[in-house]
Amino acid sequence: MEVVKMTKQNVVDSDAKAGVNTATFTAAVQKPPPAPGSCINISRKTLVEINSGPRINNNWVDSMRASSPTHHKYTSLSEDNTSWMVHHPSALNMFEQIIGASKGKKMVMFLDYDGTLSPIVDDPDQAFMSDAMRGTVRKLARYFPTAIVSGRCRDKVYSFVQLAELYYAGSHGMDIEGPSKGSKYKKEAQAVLFQPASDFLPMIDEVYKELLDKTKCIEGVRVENNKFCVSVHFRCVDEKEWGELAQHVRSVLKEYPKLRLSQGRKVLEIRPIIKWDKGKALEFLLDSLGYANCTNVFPVYIGDDRTDEDAFKVLRERGQGFGILVSKTPKDTYASYSLQEPSEVMIFLRRLVEWKKLCLRRQSKIQKQIEEIKASLKN
Ligand SMILES: O=P(O)(O)OC[C@H]1O[C@H](O[C@H]2O[C@H](CO)[C@@H](O)[C@H](O)[C@H]2O)[C@H](O)[C@@H](O)[C@@H]1O
Numbered sequence: 001m002e003v004v005k006m007t008k009q010n011v012v013d014s015d016a017k018a019g020v021n022t023a024t025f026t027a028a029v030q031k032p033p034p035a036p037g038s039c040i041n042i043s044r045k046t047l048v049e050i051n052s053g054p055r056i057n058n059n060w061v062d063s064m065r066a067s068s069p070t071h072h073k074y075t076s077l078s079e080d081n082t083s084w085m086v087h088h089p090s091a092l093n094m095f096e097q098i099i100g101a102s103k104g105k106k107m108v109m110f111l112d113y114d115g116t117l118s119p120i121v122d123d124p125d126q127a128f129m130s131d132a133m134r135g136t137v138r139k140l141a142r143y144f145p146t147a148i149v150s151g152r153c154r155d156k157v158y159s160f161v162q163l164a165e166l167y168y169a170g171s172h173g174m175d176i177e178g179p180s181k182g183s184k185y186k187k188e189a190q191a192v193l194f195q196p197a198s199d200f201l202p203m204i205d206e207v208y209k210e211l212l213d214k215t216k217c218i219e220g221v222r223v224e225n226n227k228f229c230v231s232v233h234f235r236c237v238d239e240k241e242w243g244e245l246a247q248h249v250r251s252v253l254k255e256y257p258k259l260r261l262s263q264g265r266k267v268l269e270i271r272p273i274i275k276w277d278k279g280k281a282l283e284f285l286l287d288s289l290g291y292a293n294c295t296n297v298f299p300v301y302i303g304d305d306r307t308d309e310d311a312f313k314v315l316r317e318r319g320q321g322f323g324i325l326v327s328k329t330p331k332d333t334y335a336s337y338s339l340q341e342p343s344e345v346m347i348f349l350r351r352l353v354e355w356k357k358l359c360l361r362r363q364s365k366i367q368k369q370i371e372e373i374k375a376s377l378k379n
Helices: 010-017 024-028 046-053 057-064 079-085 095-101 131-143 154-161 196-215 238-254 278-288 308-319 344-377
Strands: 106-111 145-149 167-171 175-177 222-225 232-234 259-264 266-271 297-303 324-327 337-339
Touching: 057 238, 057 266, 095 344, 106 131, 106 278, 106 344, 131 145, 131 344, 145 278, 154 167, 154 175, 167 278, 175 278, 196 232, 196 238, 196 259, 196 266, 238 259, 238 266, 259 308, 278 297, 278 308, 297 308, 308 324, 324 344, 337 344
Parallel strands: 106 145, 106 297, 145 167, 297 324, 324 337
Antiparallel strands: 167 175, 222 232, 232 266, 259 266
């Protein structure tokens, strides 16, 4: 495990490098999306601006605002949307092309939880997935190795999904466990349990308590302990108080140079500065499944949030499989395709299951015919 040494000044800097700085957020909602695979360039000047003096708080608030779609409405006919759909077409419309590209390859499924399998709701404890979605994911896992990759702590996301046959990577991939039972893929994998940030547990616990205390004066704030990271939710906080909230979080973080901040959907995420994220978790899981140097693996990652970009980026760099971003609005993304909401994710997953079933049926029919021909030749 590599722990990157950083100064206090660099805490926000590390976010910028991860592509989640204010400049990126704002650009994402103002400009048409970049061509697939294009990189987000952030100049040194921008980084310095973000980190300097009194403007930092405004930038935090701008960034928090940018995570709220209510500030940037897109009509379905707008230029931005047209460009977005050209660069990131619906995975449902492109289904035939997708399965064509995966031909002869081993598909492996990676699914984010919030906003992907379950709809976004005000109360994080009530973000249940539907029985229909659970049934779909259960069937999916019968045909493809399947992992849930979430910012939540592993136990919590498991309590929502309740499928023992899946891989789980909680805390943004910092807590990985293999299927506890019933997966035919388990035998292919080594025993998996990986916690690259375990040294940070006491620090995360401490910071969680401090954040709880510092932010308790702000109505609607919600601090969630995700074991190896902490989420500060502002979905239910009056926008007028976002600046104050950012100030409190910043004042706590100042004392913890080994923690960094990233941002999700109306949530500030505090986590260790180790070089580990959902992209690394994806690679770790592929290795664990025995696909380390495999050219015929086809990983598909579906996610809705900024932290999922690390995984989309890894897939682009590997040139294997692709990412699908769940979003109704244009976003800066490394994903290749899009789906609008969890209900479309469910339809997509069902189509994959039906397609795989059909392939297997065809294969067994051909096999049967071969057996019959062999038998007739013997006679
Ligand atoms: O990686 P994910 O599985 O997408 O987890 C990311 C965060 O998801 C949760 O927060 C988000 O969903 C909540 C429930 O719908 C919503 O209220 C919140 O505004 C969203 O940000 C979860 O509570 C966080 O801990 C995760 O980090």
